[in-house]
Amino acid sequence: MTSLSDAPSHSLSTPPSELLTSGTWFRLLDAIPLPVTLTRLLDGAFLYANQAAIARSGLTLEQLRAHFRADDFYSMPLGRTALQLQLRNPDSVAQLDIALRDPQGPVVPVRATVRRLRVEDEECVLTLYDEQAYALRHQLSLNRQQLDALLANMPGMAYRCTPAGSWEFDYVSQGTLYVTGYPATDWPGQAPDFASLIHPEHREAHAIALASGEGYGIEYRLLHRDGIARWVHEQAWLVEDAEGRVVAREGVISDISARKAEEAAREADAEQYRELVQSARSIILRLDPQGRISFVNQYAESYFGYDPDELIGQPLLGTLLPETESTQRNLAGVLEALLTQPEDFPVHVNENLCRDGRRVWVLWTNQPVRNAQGQLTEILSIGNDITEQRQIQLELRRAHEQLQVQYQRIAALQNQLREQAIRDSLTGLFNRRYLEETLERELARAQREQGALSVIMLDVDHFKQVNDRFGHKAGDEVLRALGAYLRARSRSEDVACRYGGEEFAIVLPGAQLGDAVRRAESWREGFAASALEVDGHVLQVTLSLGVASFPSHASDAETLLNRADSALYAAKGHGRNRVETACAHVDDSV
Ligand SMILES: Nc1nc2c(ncn2[C@@H]2O[C@H](COP(=O)(O)OP(=O)(O)OP(=O)(O)O)[C@@H](O)[C@H]2O)c(=O)[nH]1
Incomplete structure (x- = not known):
């Protein structure tokens, strides 16, 4: 638009017929990517359309000039008379939202900038059509409406207050009723001072946040009108003028009681789980995907004779699992297999090492834990001592082997006796x-x-x-x-x-x-x-x-x-x- 108004005025005295075929003025207009037309103010007859306008209309300039008027393509709320009124002074400029009617297509709203010009003793209108500007403006106004509706209906309390005195509210949303129990209309005036609604335990923290001179986000308990203290989260920011002076504080206070209750329940569950794990008469340990110990319960500590600090972060191999094995078992290989294919080892028996060098036999039950992507994040292992059973088993095996030897001896003796008998x-x-x-x-x-x-x-x-x-x-x-x-x-x-x-x-x-x-x-x-x-x-x-x-x-x-x-x-x-x-x-x- 500025390029139009800045164009050299002498070219405007050139007759329209010549303007259509030559001249700097119109070459410039043709280069503009937005549609531009020149019409007669009196009846809307087309005198000129730039390349973008011709492309947009789908017609030739000759067709436009011979068969159409501007009013065939767009209509304004008040019609041509209104346009003439808007441009009643020479060289006047106006911006209008018009509906551009495509003869074959849908109606497209556009933002039009119009300027009255005198060309060859004829009063004309130079028009620039900007569809994007319309869309942007329209969207903005829509967002504003949505925002207003959102603020009015949100369960939280949106507010704006000024720094004069003690941050008096000059706006509170309807959700204030939900958060405080006092209707929005009670603010300011009938409702109590907001600071008095903050739970005494949290007043100091809130005052510190307020005094910080910056935006803040804090959680605190608010005394509701019904007498119940509820957890809220306040997100606040400061609004400054062009000189950087704080002119307002705006923010939203949301009721987070439900979330807090869930958190408390989760924490209680977690505490119960922790107690269960710690009081269990089984060895419980967690391994990270590298085979390092990330957790041991109290029973595991006393069973293996370690302090937790001596185990956490340590590789299993070399601590609880003997690094070398006299029976030549490939323990590193076993551990590697457990870490790569834990599902193949739901249960396994292993000889483990205590801090004092004692060897113990443990029956392990393993549960791999994977993230949403299926990657192994840890292995939860629960172990039970089977050293005694193992000892009994070994003794039984030894006794069985001895019995076998004795049986063979007896059989040989019997054979000998039988031979002697015959x-x-x-x-x-x-x-x-x-x-x-x-x-x-x-x-x-x-x-x-x-x-x-x-x-x-x-x-x-x-x-x-x-x-x-x-x-x-x-x-x-x-x-x-x-x-x-x-x-x-x-x-x-x-x-x-x-x-x-x-x-x-x-x-x-x-x-x-x-x-x-x-x-x-x-x-x-x-x-x-x-x-x-x-x-x-x-x-x-x-x-x-x-x-x-x-x-x-x-x-x-x-x-x-x-x-x-x-x-x-x-x-x-x-x-x-x-x-x-x-x-x-x-x-x-x-
Ligand atoms: N060295 C030895 N002599 C035995 C054994 N059992 C029997 N005799 C002897 O065999 C002899 C058998 O003698 P006779 O029954 O008289 O028979 P014979 O001298 O073989 O004469 P004919 O049978 O008639 O040819 C006895 O002197 C027995 O003491 C034995 O286990 N060892």
Whole structure:
């Protein structure tokens, strides 16, 4: 606008037709980003529109001039006559809010600056349209209205007071009733002095804030008209004039009783929680994400034997957790895993270290705490001593291991006893009792399966002479050698026994008579051919053998043994060192 009024006056005498095509004046106007028009005052006919105005209208200058008048685009509350009245003096200027009507679009309110000009003996109006200025002004007035409504309706007390005397109120909002119990209309005058409403305990703090010479924000209790003291928060600021003199204090006093009550309840809750944590008979500690101790309860202090100052801020590893571990457990690794994946360790058992070096076992329950972004902020751990249980457990394990050893010893002993019960100690062969048991069993099976079974009885020839010539010990040696000989030639199913003295019996399950005789013959031959070295003497010892078979010779154990024994007797009788077969008809009573 100032550029228009400052424009060189000589250009205004240039005829409009020429102005439209050339001239500094209008080049300048074209450069203005806001719409500018020149219209005739009398009827609003367009004489000129700058580039911004043409762009805004969506028409050409020719179309504007030929078919439109200013009144087609905007209307003023009082119409053209009013505009003419506003600009009744030459060169007069006015500012108007007008509604700019776009022929095809919505109505846009604009702020227009109009100036009356005389061009070519014609009274004209130069108009500058500013939509933004209108919007800003409109918004400001709207905010003012909102503010007024807000002040009137807010539950707090908005005020303004002047420094004259003792800060007399010259404005209080309707919320004053809510905060003090006195209606806004009682101020000043009927209501008591504001300072007297401040609770005696807080008056001094309020007076200090007032005297500070600056704005302030304080909380204090205010004595309400209903007799109840309520917590309020006062935010105040000072208003200064151009010379920096304080001309007013403004502020808002809000009732914060509800917030204070909540804070008190929260504090009471927190206090209860603290008492609970401190009186708990469990170890409670908090760890930061770096593995440092940030809190320990009293029980934890006494349990580990530390003062709180010695633990807070200390890394867990090296204090409560042994830094090195004789059992080679990777404690640093365990702690690292706990800090990075706490959800994987809801419960864990750990050996911990007391200040005096004692080792204690603790069962830990861990609760990770995370912030809204999911980052770990701390780990809350609750521990219970399980040293005694652990000790009992260890002792039980040790006792169990000892029992295992003893059990194995007993089992070995039992085995040994069992072996002793069924073995002959001199030869290592089975004894007579075992033979009888086995024979009964094997015979029953052979009968069941309709199989065969043979028994070979054998006896050392002239054994008495061995004893007599070389001594009883040498005789034992011969018997031991015969035992080894028979064992070496037995099959897995055979049962070789020392039947008594120098007499032996071998049960051959599944063996037919012919097979048994062949084997008896080969044993006889083999033993007779072997030279026994006994006590420095080389002996040649022969055997007599008798063979009997089931079912050919007998069907019960006793008879079968008797038949084999009879056959052995026959072998002795026929000159020894030979094998005889039992006869089915032999009379057992003989
Ligand atoms: N060294 C030793 N001798 C034993 C053992 N048991 C029995 N004898 C002896 O074996 C001998 C058996 O003698 P006899 O029954 O007369 O028979 P034999 O001298 O072998 O003569 P024939 O059987 O008829 O060939 C006895 O002298 C017994 O004392 C033993 O465990 N060790």
